[in-house]
Amino acid sequence: MSPDQLTTVFISHCHADHISDLIPFLWAIQIDGRTNPLQIYGPPGFKRTFQKLKECTCTADDFFKFPLTLLELDFGQSVGRVKTCATVHSVPTLAFRIESMGKALCYGADTIYCKSVIELAKNVDCLVHEATFLEDQSSIAELTKHSTARMAGQAGKEAHAKRLVLFHIPPPNDHMESEFNGQASAAYGGEVQIGTDLATIEF
Numbered sequence: 756m757s758p759d760q761l762t763t764v765f766i767s768h769c770h771a772d773h774i775s776d777l778i779p780f781l782w783a784i785q786i787d788g789r790t791n792p793l794q795i796y797g798p799p800g801f802k803r804t805f806q807k808l809k810e811c812t813c814t815a816d817d818f819f820k821f822p823l824t825l826l827e828l829d830f831g832q833s834v835g836r837v838k839t840c841a842t843v844h845s846v847p848t849l850a851f852r853i854e855s856m857g858k859a860l861c862y863g864a865d866t867i868y869c870k871s872v873i874e875l876a877k878n879v880d881c882l883v884h885e886a887t888f889l890e891d892q893s894s895i896a897e898l899t900k901h902s903t904a905r906m907a908g909q910a911g912k913e914a915h916a917k918r919l920v921l922f923h924i925p926p927p928n929d930h931m932e933s934e935f936n937g938q939a940s941a942a943y944g945g946e947v948q949i950g951t952d953l954a955t956i957e958f
Contacts, residue, residue, distance in 0.1 A: 758787070759791060761793065762792070763794045764777075764796070765796045765837065766801060767842075767848055767851070767865065768797075768844060768848035769846060769847075770865065773865070774804065774808070778812045781819060781823070785819050791821060791822075793821060793824070794824045794826065795826070796826050796827075796828050796834060797849075798827065798828065798830075798847040798849045805825055837851055837853050838852040840871040841871060842865065842871070842872055843866050843867050843868075843900055844864070845899060848864050848865055850869075850875055852879065859879040860881045861876035861879045861882045863882065863884040863885060865900070865901060866900065866901075866902060867896060867901060868910060872914075873913045874914075876910070877915065878914070879916050879917070880917050880918060880958045881916065881917065881919075882918070882920070883920045883922055884922070885921070886903065886904040886906075886907040886921040886924060887925060889903060889904055889928065889934055889935065889938060890903050890904070901923070903938070904921065904934070905941070905942045908938065908941065911939075911947075912944055917958065918948070918956075918958055919939065919943050920948045920949075920956060921936075921947060921949050921950060922950040
């Protein structure tokens with residue numbers, strides 16, 4: 756889609772790998788001549804982090820000429836077709852459930868095994884769940900509040916998700932897709948897909 760068609764952005768949390776490209780993106784659409792309004796929703800504390808990002812990138816407060824609205828969501832708050840919940844992560848983090856045209860997608864964001872995310876994802880057509888570690892790395896998963904592949908599979912099973920897609924596999928592990936797939940599939944009880952950049956998922 757054209758970036759000019761984008762009306763709303765949802766930020767799950769303020770770790771660098773989820774937010775550091777936000778200011779460059781806004782620069783790009785500003786330079787491209789955007790005039791349409793844009794709303795950005797984030798977790799509690801998002802506005803303060805956004806201001807710091809602008810300062811770090813020497814972005815003046817009046818640089819963006821298109822109408823830009825920043826909003827912070829409380830955990831459990833809904834916005835139109837988007838529902839949220841808190842995940843169990845090392846910083847305040849939102850998971851999102853999006854319902855449209857009779858279909859439902861849940862993006863679990865960064866989290867260790869989390870009952871709230873499972874409840875948010877109940878009976879979805881597709882659950883996109885992080886799987887940062889394998890089972891023999893469960894101690895660091897607990898320390899960093901990230902999921903193993905087995906945890907992701909268990910979440911998909913308990914949510915009765917029709918499809919499970921894994922994401923957030925880091926570079927040290929990204930050559931072990933078969934292990935991630937196998938551990939998640941065994942817990943999920945069905946086929947699991949590994950998410951890749953620019954992949955299209957139909958459901």
